[in-house]
Amino acid sequence: MTELQTAGPNAAFSLRGVLVKDAVQQRWAVMGVVVRPMQGEKAAEQVCRYRSSVLFSQQLTTEQLHNFLLRAADGSVDIAGETVAVSSPPGCCVTEATVENYWMEQAGRVYDIQVHAHVNVPQQERLVAVGEPYYPDPFEAARHWLGLRQYHGPSDSSTGHIVVLMPETRAYFGNAEWSEGSLVVSIAGSLAGSQGLSVAGCCWAGGHFQHLAGTVTSGRAALDVPADAQRLELLVVDNEGTVYDFHKEDTRYPVSGRSMLAQRKAVTAEPGMLQQIYNGEGLRTEFKEFLDLPRGTTPPGDKDKLQQVLKTVVAFANTEGGTIYFGVSDSCEIRGTADAVAKWAGGEANETVIEEYMGALRAKVRDFVYPTVALQTRAVHHNNRLVVMLEVERAGCPTSLTHDSRMYVRRGANNMAGQPADWQAPESTQL
Incomplete structure (x- = not known):
């Protein structure tokens, strides 16, 4: 040997x-x-x-x-x-x-x-x-x-x-972090601080191949890795061509060991969001594990999942506003929705696909809610699990579904069909 x-x-x-x-x-x-x-x-x-x-x-x-x-x-x-x-x-x-x-x-x-x-x-x-x-x-x-x-x-x-x-104790990959759009990898080992080390490799993003290279300075190397990269291969080498360590991963398959690409998604959700989830469903909070958005503009049936989400949007708008969290179970468990989004898109749950899904979600609300309500979508990764948030603001006038004239309001954690008299205009802001 x-x-x-x-x-x-x-x-x-x-x-x-x-x-x-x-x-x-x-x-x-x-x-x-x-x-x-x-x-x-x-x-x-x-x-x-x-x-x-x-x-x-x-x-x-x-x-x-x-x-x-x-x-x-x-x-x-x-x-x-x-x-x-x-x-x-x-x-x-x-x-x-x-x-x-x-x-x-x-x-x-x-x-x-x-x-x-x-x-x-x-x-x-x-x-x-x-x-x-x-x-x-x-x-x-x-x-x-x-x-x-x-x-x-x-x-x-x-x-x-x-x-x-x-x-390998001479030079090997240590930690990795994303900073200002670059993947910064640290090199550990007895040779980490010596001159002549570099990181070479490649990545695949959006079906395109891209070379990567970075000189190791003070034990660190910055690499211009696209944010939507799905595959990554890196080597630690010296000027003589000696390979000390390598790293290889593909987001389509489980990673054995430490994932560098996952670091870009290891965003800890803000404490306010986590507290809302831990408090459970309520007046301004609703959980859905996933919504498989249908293609086309046919109004949903009364028992369709899309219909339930649209009712919640209307109820939030007619009451105090609120947030629907996709990727959270009724028991307040953050299960994530990346796999379901990928299946919906027929591809991978990269940033482009996630944005496409959120755009389709906003479009469904615009198609079936009248008048238009103010809302925004956000994607948050907590412990590498994707949560899609649909945030609905309180409306300035009664809101309903285009195919259902009832006015829904929020009562605790439920959507109730109310009367126009139940709706109250937001208090005007005092200047």
């Missing part, structure tokens, strides 16, 4: 693992082994023995680790005094891992070596022995002992594998 050679002969590695006695074949098998380079500290030499499981940790030099991996490749390896036969020809899968990846917090490379095609773990067996730590089962032991960032118990794909984690 090239990484072991570059680590140097005096490098130290921590090896931690879990062995189990296969419940069917009754021979020792690797449930999981994780190897990490050490940063000065010493690894505790420890072996915890149970009836059908062994937990072990030890410190290895570069040469010892290299020999350990060679023995595994030869079909058998001695671990914690037990001979473990390899049942699967070891093949090494190398993954370039970004920050906060599946395996570890830092960026780097992951060498994943499968040594057992299948392990019949004694799932119900408690790990209990005099003088040893207690675990309810081998999976809880592996979750705690291996120290992986994620571990999925019986369904974890790392069962039967030896995993060598080589985190």
